[in-house]
Amino acid sequence: MLPTPFAEQVLDLVATIPAGRVLTYGDVAERLGSRAPRAVGTALARFGGGAPWWRVVRAGGLLPPGHEVRAAELLRAEGIAVIRSANGPRVDLENYRWRSAG
DNA sequence: AAGCTGACTCGCT
């Protein structure tokens, strides 16, 4: 399967996220002028292999379902503190959320 | 063309 144009946009943007910073699915979608965070997740699920998918987290800083452990390790390796909560591991968006345009 | 599914999000309890 070839990446859809939307998926390519997602991968391209995710690739620009600096190490030590994170973005939410909603942020990625919004930066692409879209309102489909779910499509962002799908794109990373299918084609995220070559992109820093762990820098994309759910709203509230929650890690991607089914990839919490893997993402937590990679994030910690970049200096991002992963906090454990009942609903899953999460990062502090206030401190690590990436803002390239303010 | 119509319907189903999904690495989501927001509002309420």
Place this chain on the structure above:
DNA sequence: GAGCGAGCCAGCT
């Protein structure tokens, strides 16, 4: 703070 339900968009069958 944590759990449940409805809403939205893009892709696939």
